[in-house]
Amino acid sequence: MFYIDVPDMNDSISVITIDEKEYGLRFTYNEKNDYWSFGVYDEYEEPIVAMTKIVSNFPLLEAYSDSRLPDGIFGCISDFKKVSRHSFVKKDAEFVFIPNAELEDD
Numbered sequence: 001m002f003y004i005d006v007p008d009m010n011d012s013i014s015v016i017t018i019d020e021k022e023y024g025l026r027f028t029y030n031e032k033n034d035y036w037s038f039g040v041y042d043e044y045e046e047p048i049v050a051m052t053k054i055v056s057n058f059p060l061l062e063a064y065s066d067s068r069l070p071d072g073i074f075g076c077i078s079d080f081k082k083v084s085r086h087s088f089v090k091k092d093a094e095f096v097f098i099p100n101a102e103l104e105d106d
């Protein structure tokens with residue numbers, strides 16, 4: 001499992017490497033409706049998944065089947081139902097990537 005820092009900014013792009021491939025993760029906070037969203041971009045800064053609302057304890061890209069996505073699940077782990085503006089800073093929520101290999105039974 002990879003823990004991914006969500007910057008304390010209303011809009012940011014973080015570069016991460018999964019299976020030796022770089023991805024850009026864009027995190028955006030919607031102040032009007034009080035929620036976070038994220039998107040996954042390829043190494044050329046082209047969107048693979050533009051923006052998806054971040055909800056806690058659910059595989060966030062469950063509905064997507066793009067072969068360019070990394071082999072695993074992006075998610076937000078939290079004891080709270082709502083992920084607020086400061087949830088990541090206060091560590092009330094953590095953004096993660098779980099490779100499918102870790103999810104498979106032995």
